[in-house]
Amino acid sequence: MNRTDLLQLIAHGENSRVEFKRDDVRPERLASELAALLNHEGGWLLLGVEDGGAVSGLTRPAERAEEWLMQLARDHIRPPVAPTWETVELDGGYLVGVVAAPANAPDKPYKSKQGSSWVTKIRVGTTTRDATREEEQRLYQQSGGLRYGLKPVLGTDVESLDARRIRDYLARVLGEADTPAQESEQWRRLLLNLELVTETSAGFLATVDGMLLFGRNNRRFVPQCGVRAVCYAGTDLAYATRADEEIKGALLPLGSLDGSLLETGLIERTLDFIRRNTEPSAHLQRGRRIDGSAYPDDVIRELVVNALVHRDYSITGTDVMLSIFSDRLEIQSPGTLPNSISVERLVAGSRYARNQTLVNVMRDYGYVDGRGMGIRLKVVPGMRAHNGTVPDFLEEQDRFTVRLWK
Template sequence: MGFNEWLRTAMNKSDLYARIAGGEDSFTEFKRDVSQRSDFASEMIAFANMEGGSILIGVDDDGGIVGVAEPQRVEEAVVNIARHNCVPPLNPTIEPIQDDEGNTVIVVEVPRRMHAPHENNSGQCYIRVGSTKRLCTPQERARLLQAASPMHIDEIPIDRTSQADLDLDAFGVYYQRIYEQPLDEADVPLTPMLENMRFLVTDFRGESRLSLAGLVLFGQRSQDLLTHAYISAVRWEGMEAGEMIIDRQDMTGRLPQQIEQAEAFVLRNTRLSTKIEGARQEDRREYPRAAVREAVVNAVMHRDYGLDGAQILLYIFDDRLEIRSPGTLPNSVTLDNIRTHYSKPRNDTIARVLLNLGYVNRLGSGVPRMIRLMREHSGREPDFELGSAQFLVRLWSG
């Protein structure tokens, strides 16, 4: 159960015992007391900057309940720390719960931030990683700021670009598909049209630039300016990376071209079996073509383009296919709810274009469809794994 789901359940003694039995994790921290104000503030900040979490005061690191001697004083201390040691101030929910021995544990529930990332009075910004907190890197802090902004990262202006860097033929094909008329018959002039579509934006100097979405979707030289915006594919011999390479290819160009190249790479590096029953011949691929496309499209649509130097990795092994996408899960998606959760995409403009081009059936439906296709094909659902700056999708051979 994710933290947000847990918050919706009233806390009682049984819940407290279950929470302690689960140990410290991404959503839970044990504290014996609040004597170290700066440390306690950093714990709350770390939870707020990620998905939220709870701090159980009166519990040792090993899960032993020691309780607090003066619950009212502890609650007041937590409120003061949240107000005066966190910037902007936090507003946690505080609840005392007694165990069977009469010991009082103070449960501090820290909600996920709603706006800019939180920091301490020294300007330090923390995040929660597993069962520990750590300082943000400059790149992580930038992503937190971006996530707090109403502007999506795919709308940022790309330096050294202009409208002249747009591939008008590619954009014309897109326009024809959407509006069912040639681009040269459009009623709206090209420049304001591109601005309305968020493919052309203004930078802080007042210069007109291609947005990140405009560059990766319709740019003439995407990889010259965003060197990491491509897919690196390898067909390995055996079960692990590092063995002999059977085939490899870097998928470059515009995102639709990358998707098509990636799908072709998988088709030529995976098995096709033929089954004949009477006069009927049935071809069966090692992986459902539609599931592969869903995995690739989700990777290019949701990846974090702000992670410099990190490309999408597509690995094929003897028993599985893996796609590693830079970045964590977008918005409120977690590993707990990814199979059913529908959320606003990280790259809204890119997602909209891929939907209009037919690469996406319905925004938010990709993962559930991928799961269904793989279950029907091989009886085994995909694996989803989240690293510190990478999301992995694993499809098993069938």
């Protein structure tokens, strides 16, 4: 970091990615700040800068300050880290130690030593605090250390899953002619192997993924499993709503062996809402009126499937949000992009799967293709061909939004 960049950081003050500290701070305190930055989006610890932004400089030689920091990062943070260290000299001969915490650190959650305990710290604005259990779970999930979808759902059992839908999946989709009797041990073992149930001290309980895919009354047990769909009369939230619906149910449809549809699933119900509440487009071609959909079906389908399959289900109390305006359509999915995936990499074709069981089953049904590059191969070129627009991809704190222009 050069002198100009450092002065700009100091001038802008502390924020969610910048923390000022004297270098005589207690090791436990500095470790908690560094761990919180690693658990957030990375950032900088500036040693030798007061809380108000005044530069006081390092109080010990730079080499000793570096050794102290590296020892602290090994002994007071789990897993141990080796942060980047450099010094920058400012006016008056003051040396500032710059500690860089990388974005997308791979081994979240990072814990700092607090007495005899190890505590997960997170950064909220300029404040560092203890993570809640749910926040800690999300950090594990971001690093691939926890598959939230495999968690048992309390209050459920094998009967909480719709056996009709599961048998339809096995017979019609996978082509398995013989399936075990529903009350048998073989049936429970089959569901266990499919990761639809898990075995606990309380018996076989449905997993989160099992309830999402095939659950009966899944809204009761996994309240964040639906879609909140709203259609507005104008271009912003201040306009009256034309339709407002809470769409719920199992993700997957129920079919018969002859291919007829008996019950729709959450994906198809969401697509139906969009079709009902978007006006068809029309243009003249050689003097003839040609009618078409407001948005390409394959683009809409890809985005709805992505939102439901890849959302962060550990974030409770919020559904996927579908908003239809007179000039655009927005799909907002709870959770940021997983570790190492940026918007640029997503558009370029990088693949990821936060909920692998959901992806596997959706691929069996044909909702997800084997390449996993729908944004690059379907959504972006589909909108360009449809009306010449480019979708907006917006990553914000705890949510990811895709916006299509009409």
